[in-house]
Amino acid sequence: MLDYKSMQEKWQKAWADARLFEVEPNEKRGIMVFAAFPYVNSPPHMGHLRTFCTPDVYARYLRTRGTNVLYPFGFHATGTPVIGYAKRIANNDPDLLESLRTFHVADEDIKRMVDPHYIVDYFIKQQEAEFRKVGNGVDWRRKFISIEPLYSKMVEWQFQKLKEKGYLVQGTHPVGWCTNEDNAVGQHDTMHDVQPDIEEVTAIKFKDKDSDAYFICATYRPETLYGVTNLFVNESVEYVVAEINGVQCYVSKDTAFRFSYLFDTKVKGDITAAELLKKVAINPITNEEVPILPGYFVKADKGTGVVMSVPSHAPFDYVALERLKASGYPVPKMEYRKLIELKFPDAKKGLGSTLKPDEFSGSTGDAVHHEIPALAYLEFLRMNPDVDDESVELATKLVYREEARYGVMLVGEYAGKDEPEARDKIKDDLVKSGDAMLMYELANDEPVICRCGTKAIVAIVKNQWFINYGDKKWKEQVHAMFSKMKIYPEKYRHTFEMLIDWIDLRAMERAQGLGTRFPFNPEHIIESLSDSTIYMMFYTFDYILRANDVKPQQLAPHFFDYIISGEGDAATVSKETGIEESVITRCKESLDYWYTNTSSHSAPDLIPNHYLMYMFNHVALLPEKFWPKQIVANGMVNYEGEKMSKSLGNIVPAGDAVGKYGADQVRFIEVAGAELDSDTEFSTNSLNGVNSRIEYLLSQVIEVIKAENGNELKGVDFWMYSRLNSKIKKATSSMDGLMFKGAYDEIFYASIGELKKYKEMGGRNGLVVTDYLSAVIKMLSPIMPHIAEELWHLLGNSTLAATERWPETDEGMLNMELEESFGIVDSTVEDVNRAMELTGKMEANKGKKAKSVKVILAEQWKTEAYNMLVEGKEIGEIIASMQDKAGKDKAAKYLQGFKNRKEATQQVLATQQSLFNAFSESSDYLKKKFGCEVEVEKEQDSKSARAQRALPSKPSIEVVWS
């Protein structure tokens, strides 16, 4: 067993000493391969390794193909998470502390993590150390953090350009808001990490008949305005008169407070529910007068505290009126208008058929009163209107859902239209005519609580800067570029295309967090995804700046204009900035060389955000030669059959995994354990399989260096060479397409099998095995770089395997006929085993031993006729061309058999003679397999009754029992 740890360190040092990964532009074709830089609020775990090892394997592969490859690395620290992290440390958050201990963070370090910058430094150090340990060949000279001053200068340049080009716009935007901290609240800022779910609601104005004031009713269903019978206010709620956007309104006191964050709102004075109840309101769409009635269910903090009542379609309204009547309240006579008809597509659908089993446990009944849909749904759920508020809730949901899906308007301007369409049009009309306004509300079922303990609401942020990704022309350009890009796996192409169309305004400034100050509002910083869309460019010249002690303030916009777009000239820029002209020129050359050809790697979760912005920003800011060429998205890593997650407590730190399982084992299973697009399974099982094969390879290397060379080449040797070259060919094309599993199934797994088979079939030529192993080890080097070095040197080489070239396919050694012949030998072994088992069970043969096995090879004319059938020739035609090689009846029958069974699909290359040779050469092997004598016969020479059953790729078998 190898000592993996010291072996890994040995070779990592050898690579470092040879400066293999510190690359500069040269005359070769260059490519920069990079992974999306990681966020530094946690130590890396096994799952991360896949995303960072995949580009390394790819980079190492490309190097073996003669490409000059740069694999740089950087770190992302912008935004609020690190700050939140520091706060949690200060509060001794138990979950966080426990997770840090899992990752072996010392108490001493945890204490100092109250400082966000300490967190950043700590995790950068740790992440770098662990990515080194796993053998990634990174040019670490180019490392940077997204919060360093030099970097910020590039981001400033970027946003100035975006503004110049008209891609920055100002506007309003609804956000979750904490009124205590006066700050936007996102998922990270709430208790239990709830995402504030903001919903647009239509607020309809009902004029007070006797004044200029309006009742404001919030509704999701403006189309039901045609059926309003009354308004509800709650007698236990406090109301106010407020001036909202210049209009006198009646709303709950709570609403006035929330509206002050949405609209221009001034509270004029209190008004009691009792006073409101005396009023009469006017329906803006029908101009009908509607009374105000008490509604027990109306809430002060939802909607506006005033509810429009549509008893025909709203179960709550229906029930409230029923209860009111029952209580003896003088409810005027009113008309329950049916506004929407359900039109089901087929007989299987009906009222209530969208009810899901987990929504309702009771039994349902018949809906009778279809003229009042709200009642019909209540009947369907068999609810008791006096007590069963839960059913009313569910009935409301059902009406809403089914009318949206199957409903057709019966009344109003949009009669005959589907309900959702009518709803939107009516809403737009009302807003346009000033009879309604749009408000926002949190739609979460539970209240959203800020971490400070205050209930969050919705606020509209004014004069907020956005990047306008909705720009049509911009989108077109991105589409055009995208169509030329390579996407791995290709299945994401469609997703990308949809998303390019979908992305719209993106708010890009924040009040809090680490990062670059926004040039047009220095109070704010640039949002943390927006500041990381062209950062890869920085790798190509940042270390040149640092090496020459360039200061941030020297990085004037003209510097970037020159090196990126070639605007101006180096001398002028040098004069302006004080940066030496040669340094500027080197930056430009480096950028030109590395940035014209790139491959970007990450997990697919970055597609709808980072990658979209990556493409848009490149198109907007950089010349076409620097546009992205290739995006690679890799799947996740499961551990022992489960997703790695905090809740399962099965997160394995990267360092632990490498220490415990070995760097190459981890690399292999994570990168080649599954194809790029699917999740890979890290299990003891897969690890054992990999380890045992590594051991086997090692044993073969040791054996072959002791073996004798120079025997004459036999069939099996040619077979081995053919297999090797087929393997190289297949693996090369798989690697080129980033199909690492396909490639390494061939290189690693299949090779072990072939080495064993070769020996079983009597192969013993040391030279052949050495050639074979050398090629396999070279191909193994990208994914198992340490072990490949070890084996490579054991074989007697003194060069580094990492610098060896990938083997070329020697077409002259390919012999598909031979490979097929030996393949048929193998499949025949399986058939014989089966035949022996079956015949052994027969009465006559019980307890006996097989004496011999006859393998009878089909006559050559069968193969020829069969191949003609595959070519699509008619049977008659084939028989005619057969002449007298076989009896015509025999040939016809044989061919018809194939045709009927639809088996004539692939040509058979092996001739009878080549099969005969393969079987003859394998006779020792076969004897050992069967444990009895083996006779190989040609059909035309055989006396066996079974001889004529022989088919081209399937010899006839006869087991002879003693």
Next chain:
RNA sequence: GCAGGGGUGGCGGAGCCUGGUCAAACGCGCAAGGCUUAGGACCUUGUUCCCUAGGGAUGCGAGAGUUCAAAUCUCUCCCCCUGCACCA
């Protein structure tokens, strides 16, 4: 709700775009046997049902259609997953 993706064996997962080579690659699991001091290592064989010397039947979420022929194309329905913006 909107948008995107998907439903194949005990499981993971190919194949579906370019219909016939598909009882279904490859892997895992499971079963029997072998090897072995032992084994989570390795090697055989099997793993829908029936037949039992390489034969047949059924089958790819449900239903219908197109076709000589459908997991593969069309339509309808059912179910599942992911994203929806201030969050990296």
